[in-house]
Amino acid sequence: MRNFLVFCILGLNFLLPPQGHSQQTLPPLPLDWSTFRLQVLANHPLSRQADLQRDLAAAALLRAQGGFDPKAYADWSAKTFGGKQYYQYSETGVKLPTWAGLEIKGAYNWASGDYLNPERTLPQAGQAVLGLEWALGQGLLFDERRAALRQSRIGLEQGEAERAAALNDLLLDAAKTYWTWVAADNQLQVYTAALQQSRERLAGIRESVRQGDKPAIDTTEALLQVQTRQLDLNFAQLERQNTALALASFLWLPDQQTAPPAMLASAPDLRSTPPEIRAFDLVALLEQARGRHPELRLYDTKIRSLEVERRLKNEKRKPQLDLNYNLLGKGWEFFPTMTADGPAFLANDIKWGVNFSYPLLNRKARGDWQVTEIKLAQTEAGLRQKRLDVENKLRQYANELDNYGRQLPLYRDFTANYRLLLDAEIEKFRQGESSVFLINAREQSWLDAQIKYLKLLSEYRKTEAGLQWAAGILMEN
Numbered sequence: 001m002r003n004f005l006v007f008c009i010l011g012l013n014f015l016l017p018p019q020g021h022s023q024q025t026l027p028p029l030p031l032d033w034s035t036f037r038l039q040v041l042a043n044h045p046l047s048r049q050a051d052l053q054r055d056l057a058a059a060a061l062l063r064a065q066g067g068f069d070p071k072a073y074a075d076w077s078a079k080t081f082g083g084k085q086y087y088q089y090s091e092t093g094v095k096l097p098t099w100a101g102l103e104i105k106g107a108y109n110w111a112s113g114d115y116l117n118p119e120r121t122l123p124q125a126g127q128a129v130l131g132l133e134w135a136l137g138q139g140l141l142f143d144e145r146r147a148a149l150r151q152s153r154i155g156l157e158q159g160e161a162e163r164a165a166a167l168n169d170l171l172l173d174a175a176k177t178y179w180t181w182v183a184a185d186n187q188l189q190v191y192t193a194a195l196q197q198s199r200e201r202l203a204g205i206r207e208s209v210r211q212g213d214k215p216a217i218d219t220t221e222a223l224l225q226v227q228t229r230q231l232d233l234n235f236a237q238l239e240r241q242n243t244a245l246a247l248a249s250f251l252w253l254p255d256q257q258t259a260p261p262a263m264l265a266s267a268p269d270l271r272s273t274p275p276e277i278r279a280f281d282l283v284a285l286l287e288q289a290r291g292r293h294p295e296l297r298l299y300d301t302k303i304r305s306l307e308v309e310r311r312l313k314n315e316k317r318k319p320q321l322d323l324n325y326n327l328l329g330k331g332w333e334f335f336p337t338m339t340a341d342g343p344a345f346l347a348n349d350i351k352w353g354v355n356f357s358y359p360l361l362n363r364k365a366r367g368d369w370q371v372t373e374i375k376l377a378q379t380e381a382g383l384r385q386k387r388l389d390v391e392n393k394l395r396q397y398a399n400e401l402d403n404y405g406r407q408l409p410l411y412r413d414f415t416a417n418y419r420l421l422l423d424a425e426i427e428k429f430r431q432g433e434s435s436v437f438l439i440n441a442r443e444q445s446w447l448d449a450q451i452k453y454l455k456l457l458s459e460y461r462k463t464e465a466g467l468q469w470a471a472g473i474l475m476e477n
Contacts, residue, residue, distance in 0.1 A: 032268050033178060033461075036251070040174045041167065041475070043252040050166040057152070057159025064152035067145035070096045079113075087113035089120060093129070101143055103133045105326070125331035131351075137321030147312040151305050158301035164294035167475040174250045175465035175474070181243040183458035185267035188236040190450050194443070195229040202226050205436065221436040225443075232447075270457040274412075275464065277405045282398050285471045289390050293472030296390060299383040306376045313369040319358040326351040394470040401467050404460040411453040418446040 041047050072094050079086040093107025107129045111122040135143065202222040208214035244264050251259040290296065327334055328349045335349060359365070422442040428434035468474040 031178075031264060033175075036178055036247075037171065037174070039252075040171065040250050043254055043256070044170065044174075044250060045252065045256070046170050047167060050163040050170075053162050053166070054156075054159045057155045060155050061149075061152040064145075064148040067148060068097050068099070070094055084115075085113045086115045087111070087117070087120075097145065099146065101135045101139050101141075101146075105129070105131045105133070107131075123330045128329035128332050128334065129326050129351075130329075130334070131324065131326030133322065133324045135320075135322050137356075138315055138318040139322075142311055142315045144312065147308050150308045154301050154305050154308070158298060158305070161294045161297040161301060164472070164475060165298060168294055168469055168472060171474045172465060172469040175469075176462050177243070177246050177250060179458045179461040179465075181240075181247040181264075182267040182270060182461075183454050184236070184240040184243040186270050186454045187451055188233070188240045189269075190447065190454070191229065191233040191236045194447055195226070195233050197443075198222070198226045198229045201436075201439070218436045221440065225436075225440045270454055274408070274457065275460055277408065280398070280401075280467070282395070285394060285398070285467070286391055288473065289394055289471045290387065293390050295386055295472070296383070299379065299386055302379050303376065303383065306372060306379060310369065310372045310376060313365065313372050316365040317362060317369060320356065322355040324353050324355075390470065390472070394467070397463055397467040397470050401460070401463045404456060404463055407456060408453075408460060411449065411456050415446070415449040415453050418442070418449045422446045 072092075074090070074092040076088075076090045078088040088111070090110045091107055093105060096104045098104065108126055109122055109129060110126045111120055134140075202219070202225075205214055205218050205222045209216050209219055247264060248259055251264075253259055328351055329335075330349075422439070422445075425434050425439050425442040429436070429439055465474060
């Protein structure tokens with residue numbers, strides 16, 4: 001009763017927040033697994049960090065898309081000296097990159113002054129320019145901008161896989177901690193009831209001793225049992241407190257404040273809500289894990305990203321051959337010089353150029369390509385190993401779950417049968433055909449069976465979560 005009152009006071013202190021503290025609170029919990037799981041996914045810092053990983057990938061995609069944004073530019077330069085304006089040049093325009101490695105440019109140039117460079121002399125009204133720059137060698141089929149965009153799109157899938165893997169691991173740790181706490185809470189209830197029974201038995205035996213029906217030594221035997229039960233209860237209380245502390249580390253409030261252990265009320269009764277023992281299709285789980293396990297998906301995205309990088313490095317092995325071609329206008333008028341056949345696109349009123357380069361040994365490009373090939377081979381080997389690890393872990397959990405599923409009915413029957421023996425021994429004691437020692441022995445066997453059954457139920461639940469984790473679907477269920 002005292003422990004109950006202390007718990008109520010702690011709960012009321014938490015539910016009435018002090019001044020200056022956020023009033024966001026969790027409701028008092030009898031805490032079932034589904035409620036606990038939702039709280040972990042909603043508020044745990046690692047869960048929020050996993051969500052930010054997905055946001056980071058989306059931001060990287062936005063950055064890569066910026067490589068294809070149109071760009072406005074302007075350039076002015078002038079020189080004045082000794083009261084004379086030597087020159088004034090200006091160019092404003094827009095550049096538009098395209099997916100095919102072709103960059104289109106539209107600009108307008110002005111030039112004025114007393115000492116203009118003849119090469120940069122322009123019509124008095126200025127000059128419109130419509131041009132293009134095209135990589136015909138290296139960069140024609142693939143370049144950095146296209147590679148960055150493809151890798152960032154793969155990065156979206158990678159970010160989602162990293163998020164799923166983080167949540168999968170987080171929920172496994174949370175499930176193991178939760179079911180350990182539930183078992184500890186249930187054990188505390190068992191030992192509390194056992195202590196109460198032993199005290200009632202001691203009181204009854206003392207009364208029988210006073211009436212002369214029982215020998216006085218039975219009082220000592222009963223008292224030892226009370227003391228033993230008190231020790232068991234003390235250890236059970238300690239275990240429950242420690243498991244509650246561990247569980248509270250997974251419970252966070254929406255304002256990112258941790259929930260104190262006092263918020264944890266009673267746990268569900270494992271014995272009244274036994275798991276449904278049902279057959280599972282291991283072949284289907286293995287197939288599901290191969291296609292959906294977040295860590296395997298993560299390896300797949302890494303391989304695809306490296307394949308993009310390999311293609312880019314291979315492109316770097318080609319010669320550099322860039323063409324630029326610009327149509328020049330008189331003011332805004334294009335083709336001011338006409339021929340008998342009309343405007344001459346390739347001959348008059350144009351500016352063009354070709355750039356070519358190629359390293360004779362090309363060792364840098366070849367080395368970069370080889371490095372990427374090695375990274376790709378390493379990642380593919382890692383994928384094969386990870387796939388084997390996932391399948392083996394899945395089979396191990398499946399074997400454990402199958403074994404626990406066969407043991408649960410046996411331990412349930414053990415517990416019921418030990419209770420029948422205890423009840424029979426108590427009845428014999430009432431008829432004077434038994435002793436306190438035999439009752440204590442029967443009761444101890446019954447308590448041990450209950451504790452083992454509770455631990456087995458807890459292990460089954462943890463193994464069930466482990467099977468879903470090994471299949472990569474714990475965060476989905």
